[in-house]
Amino acid sequence: MRTIQSPDAASAVSADRLRLAVVGAGPAGLTLALLAAQLLPQAQITLFDARPLNRDVSADPRTLALALGSVQLLQRLQAWDASVAQPILTVSVSQAPPNLRHPLFGPAEEPAVSLSAQEQGVSALGAVISYGQLVAPLQARWLARAALEPGRLSSRFGTPVQGLKALGDGVEVDAGIAEQFDLAVVAEGGIFAEQARKAIQHDYQQNAWVGTLTLANESPLGAAYERFTRHGPVAVLPLAPKAGERRAALVWCVPQAEDDAAGLTDAQRLAVLQSLLPDSVGRLQAIGSLKCFALGLNAERSLVDGRIVRIGNAAQTLHPVAGQGLNLGLRDAYALVDALRAGGPIEAALRGVEWQRAPDRWAMIAATDFLARTFAWRWPGLPIARGLALAALQAATPLKKALARQMMFGRR
Known part of the structure; x- marks a missing residue:
């Protein structure tokens, strides 16, 4: 395995000129990638997903x-x-x-x-x-946008990310070839039964x-x-x-x-x-x-871990009693891109996201957890x-x- 390193890896990178990896091309990941492409015109964005591009997602009935x-x-x-x-x-x-x-x-x-x-x-x-009727237009919109800016926006469908490694000035994304990015956003959630257990679980x-x-x-x-x-x-x-x-x-x-x-x-x-x-x-x-x-319930204590950010089900999988899991993920995505759009050091933007999202996130985690437990x-x-x-x-x-x-x- 060889490592490709960003030419700016040794220097501080402002939030509007970053190299961004988005892991997961579900609703939250595609939404974040599109938002970043629209609101961060200088950012280089790479979208990873294990799903092959030729797999038809439109019929997914969830x-x-x-x-x-x-x-x-x-x-x-x-x-x-x-x-x-x-x-x-x-x-x-x-x-x-x-x-x-x-x-x-x-x-x-x-x-x-x-x-x-x-x-x-x-x-x-x-x-x-339905899941398919949401993801299909999001994916089509992303691919169309990426086709217009191939030097800035790229897709790695059929490329599972095998690991993320925090570095002092970025994140190493291992997808067969290890590449260094300034920031990685994980939006791969999955269902509760198949997830690795996080810090808060029940x-x-x-x-x-x-x-x-x-x-x-x-x-x-x-x-x-x-x-x-x-x-x-x-x-x-x-x-x-x-x-x-x-x-x-x-x-x-x-x-x-x-x-x-x-x-x-x-x-x-x-x-x-x-x-x-x-x-x-x-x-x-x-x-x-x-x-x-x-x-x-399977939740991280924090959305942010160094230069790795988790959103949606990757950050918190909830009981469906309130039906708010994806909505939380989309609000996570918007808050992150909006903070990065303000410019300045990435670390400052990430601290702002953590503080901004905490009330909404923890209120929903607490409410759904309490209601779910009462039925037992x-x-x-x-x-x-x-x-x-x-x-x-x-x-x-x-x-x-x-x-x-x-x-x-x-x-x-």
């Missing part, structure tokens, strides 16, 4: 929920295909029975927090899109069953639901209609010790889910094949307490508005 701020960022990058995305118009977070009768719960006696785009004065609270002993539902035509369009049940949360996220049918993505979380979903028929799964979800979801008509994923507790009255909290939040308009802003744009 579902992603994007906040409004994330959608706006992708629109600015001209990498958002609105025709295949389903806007989220309303969000309902509710507690499944049994519930305590309480005046706060209202006539329906079922506690819920309801958010709507109309109340917030926006066209949508966010959008739901196995929730829960499974998430993920798939697609077909809904009756009377089901409201653009409605997202989060249902807290005794065993765990169930999320139903609206998908763009297909062949005239209304569809939704399903995330069904259950304890591993009580997980009987694998042994159920489709009809039985539909019956169980129908009993768990609120009536406003409408009739569930069909369910697609489900995939099972183990759930856990069997305390008497816990569902009632959770229901009372939802009802109180629904009644507190300023707090509900703050929650909506947090969901759309993160903590600012």
Whole structure:
């Protein structure tokens, strides 16, 4: 193995003239690479990914929920295909029975927090899109940009990065040939079960069953639901209609010790889910094949380690109870490029990113971790307490508005 060293390696490099390595061509890595190409016109950017360029990513059906701020960022990058995305118009977070009768719960006696785009004065609270339909336009946009500036922007698809080595004045990226960069950003996440364990970790002993539902035509369009049940949360996220049918993505979380979903028929799964979800979801008509994923928290204490920065799932893998993992990663990407754009020493920019991202990042880690752990507790009255909290939040308009802003744009 031979080493290629940057000609500027021995000298201090300002943040706007750096050699940048981006490891991972998923949504977070591609977004960061495009942002850097746009906002750091002097930077040399190399994108690495183990996936071959000729592999078609557009058909990947995994579902992603994007906040409004994330959608706006992708629109600015001209990498958002609105025709295949389903806007989220309303969000309902509710507690499944049994519930305590309480005046706060209202006539329906079922506690819920309801958010709507109309109340917030926006066209949508966010959008739901498949992984492939998000990554394909991002990748096409990056390749088109790189073709216009081949001396500055380059891609290494089909080239797995085997190691990163921190140097005093940069990072050595080993991808068969070791090259020195001023800064490396790791955006390769993966799923919890396959990740190396980070500094902060917790196995929730829960499974998430993920798939697609077909809904009756009377089901409201653009409605997202989060249902807290005794065993765990169930999320139903609206998908763009297909062949005239209304569809939704399903995330069904259950304890591993009580997980009987694998042994159920489709009809039985539909019956169980129908009993768990609120009536406003409408009739569930069909369910697609489900995939099972183990759930856990796996997070770094810091985004920054010398000249190595981790974003998205590479920095924090969260429980899907709030659906904010990718949104955190995109906000990480924007904050990093924005700090580098300000110029000055790289170290100063990275310190600024760490401080800026900490409140948003740790608030989301703490909130999702707390909620996920509560589903393992069997305390008497816990569902009632959770229901009372939802009802109180629904009644507190300023707090509900703050929650909506947090969901759309993160903590600012």
